Amino acid sequence: MKNRDTGFPKADAEHDFLRARRRQVLSRLSTWLRREPDDVNIMLPFDEVVRALGRIGERRIGTRVVRLDSIVGSVDRGRDFDRRFRPTSARVRQRWERLALASRRGEHIPPIEVYRVGDLHFVIDGHHRVSVAFALGLTSIEAAVVEVRTKLNPEGIRHRGDLIVKDYRRLFLERVPLRGEARAAVVMTDHWNYAQLGEHVEAWGFRLMQDEGTMLDRATVARRWYDDEYLPVVRMLRQADLVGTRTEAEAYLWVACERYRLMRTHRWDDEFFQTMRAQQS
Structure with a gap:
């Protein structure tokens, strides 16, 4: 007025x-x-x-x-x-x-x-x-x-509660220093998912170093994880129509956790995606 x-x-x-x-x-x-x-x-x-x-x-x-x-x-x-x-x-x-x-x-x-x-x-x-x-x-x-x-852009901050997500994202990117397109692509809406994904990537990097018998820095592990693991899995999730209303990073984390719980293996195969599709329906 x-x-x-x-x-x-x-x-x-x-x-x-x-x-x-x-x-x-x-x-x-x-x-x-x-x-x-x-x-x-x-x-x-x-x-x-x-x-x-x-x-x-x-x-x-x-x-x-x-x-x-x-x-x-x-x-x-x-x-x-x-x-x-x-x-x-x-x-x-x-x-x-x-x-x-x-x-x-x-x-x-x-x-x-x-x-x-x-x-x-x-x-x-x-x-x-x-x-x-x-x-x-x-x-x-x-x-x-x-x-x-x-370090992070304040875009998306509307309320005080939004700071929690930003804080966890900052910590995640310190553990998993993604760059460029990869940095922008991996987004979570729940702050705790960043902590879980950080643990997952570090574990993936440890297995990679064991397999190759060499030490890798965090930046290299982040790049290899994104190129060799994250992108191929996200493509399969799209093809299997398993992303849903989640972000692609949230869908990736969901099936990665379910894969370990259901199969105790780190393979990605048709049987696994059939199981996940059946669970979602």
């Missing part, structure tokens, strides 16, 4: 705050009624995000105009504002209204400070300014940006 101006900036700033608080409460109620996860309205904590993705380094890139909807988290003020930077209590009211009044009067508002991770931004300083900008219906804000490089 569009903000209505009374012509009295101070009164309008007070109404802005009350409106933002009301929207925050209604959002919490809506989340409860829809039985959504508790973390959908919680802003993402910068430290947890970067730890899950694996921090490499950072650099200052100067002042930029950033979209407000790309600001999803905070360094240390997650208690005072929700995911859309609506105030969670009256604790911030005095400063909030002072900034809203300044904005309504057209006074200069200094740029906020943010970390940039991929396309996401996390507020270092300026939480109240972001909150006021949201409340006034703005779509962008000036920010002094520090770009943080990470």
Whole structure:
């Protein structure tokens, strides 16, 4: 709903705050009624995000105009504002209204400070300014940006719970350092599957080294596993119509675990796929 101006900036700033608080409460109620996860309205904590993705380094890139909807988290003020930077209590009211009044009067508002991770931004300083900008219906804000490089791309992170999957994927790729197309192809939706697949690939690599009588580094094992084991099996899974609604990596892990349980062998043959197709039907 569009903000209505009374012509009295101070009164309008007070109404802005009350409106933002009301929207925050209604959002919490809506989340409860829809039985959504508790973390959908919680802003993402910068430290947890970067730890899950694996921090490499950072650099200052100067002042930029950033979209407000790309600001999803905070360094240390997650208690005072929700995911859309609506105030969670009256604790911030005095400063909030002072900034809203300044904005309504057209006074200069200094740029906020943010970390940039991929396309996401996390507020270092300026939480109240972001909150006021949201409340006034703005779509962008000036920010002094520090770009943080990470091992994994933050794509797909929407809620705090998504960090678990990213963290396990980062650990998996440290154990199984896939590159390029292979890295992009092996994707899981359940974080624990990454741990299981990591164990499986390491065991496969150990058997390979025993067979060949030589030591291989992790990168070589990862490449050989993907080319010699994963791709051929995934092709057979597609032909046998056994992928279903899973990702291809999840389908591979499923039949690999079932193969060992059912047959105590590491062969891939027609009999095995017939057994798996019968189980799925």
